[in-house]
Amino acid sequence: MRPGGELTAMPTVTILDDYQRVALTSADWSAVLDRYTIEVINEHIPDRDALVRRLRDSEIVVAMRERTRFPADLLRALPTLRLLVTTGMVNAAIDLDAARRQGVTVCGTTGWGNAMPELTIGMIIALTRNFAQEDAAVRAGGWQHTIGPGLAGHTLGVVGLGRLGTPVARLAQAFEMSVIAWSPHLTPQRAAPHGVRAVSRQELFADSDVITIHMPLSETTRGLVGAADLALMKPSAYLVNTSRGPIVDEEALLAALRERRIAGAGLDVYDVEPLPVDHPLRTLRNTLLLPHIGYVTTDSYRTFYEQIVENILAWHDGAPVRLL
Structure with a gap:
């Protein structure tokens, strides 16, 4: 709320590539929803310009593994982006050097078991x-x-x-x-x-x-x-x-x-x-x-999204965890 009582829109968290439509049911997002608007994108967006249009107002983006690439040119086209959270602690699809240069924090998650x-x-x-x-x-x-x-x-x-x-x-x-x-x-x-x-x-x-x-x-x-x-x-x-x-x-x-x-x-x-x-x-x-489901289990998704919520809240509080 701005001085004078004027309401301001909450910043946006965008969850990418939620093919199975389970991101929001795999963890408790209530604390995030108190601070952010959440947008979930279920389909893959291969076109760069279309992806920029969908993400340009997002302060936080959640990426599922390497489904969507984040090269330097895409990161430069997203000036609002401040936090990029990926499942896993390694993601070759993210240009980490470019993210650091742009001031984007990149965090990951651990896994559950080995499916x-x-x-x-x-x-x-x-x-x-x-x-x-x-x-x-x-x-x-x-x-x-x-x-x-x-x-x-x-x-x-x-x-x-x-x-x-x-x-x-x-x-x-x-x-x-x-x-x-x-x-x-x-x-x-x-x-x-x-x-x-x-x-x-x-x-x-x-x-x-x-x-x-x-x-x-x-x-x-x-x-x-x-x-x-x-x-x-x-x-x-x-x-x-x-x-x-x-x-x-x-x-x-x-x-x-x-x-x-x-x-x-x-x-x-x-x-x-x-x-x-x-x-x-x-x-x-x-x-x-098979459609790249080697790591796709209810157990791993629960771990991924629970830790994503932790990452978002920790970053919001100024103490990011699981940094890449």
Whole structure:
């Protein structure tokens, strides 16, 4: 309220990319609503100018992971922005240096558990046993049209035996799979304690029945899996990518799938997200396609949004937490 009793509009918090429409029910926002107007955007806004129009009056923006990018030019176009809160403590889609130069505080959240390994194993089973096709067939009146391998006795190749690759290996071993792994710096000594055999890149792609990718996206891993690697794979082998789309050469993968040089691919990540409606991957039957839901659970969302509320209130009180 201004001097003289004139009411002033409260500043705006904008929550981006709330695809499932659960942001406001995943946490108690009442204390934030006492101080701010909240706008929730459920759809993704890929057009920069349209995004600027939606955010130009926002003092605080909440970003879900890397769904919306915040490069320097976008940040410069948002002079009202003072706080940017992202889920997770790492977000490669935000130009942190540009944010600091502009005086924008960037905060993050911790996670809850680790849902990616279980999703990866679920995708492997669903892909190899044709769950999606059989479900569609049953709903259409059919019965038993496909056949696929079990996991026991087969070989899982893990590209990246780190924070995510290691628990995937452990789960695969529970299904009696043999696990081999490769990454540029993996040694036999590091792999052995996990019951995993470190192999060469060529051996991994040639010998695996299923290959799963668990590497971060960087300039060195962009296009890491290319046509030469896919050419080494057995015609009966499957590729699963739950890390980042650009780690796999998309055109090379499309060609391998179209020509049936590999049995199939399970993808939770893509070069462009959301996946364009006319993308050729949508037409291929030897794929299992998920909409980047590896981290999407009720538990993780509750943690994300509860900590986002904490971050907003702490910043409002002059003591921001979980700074990036």
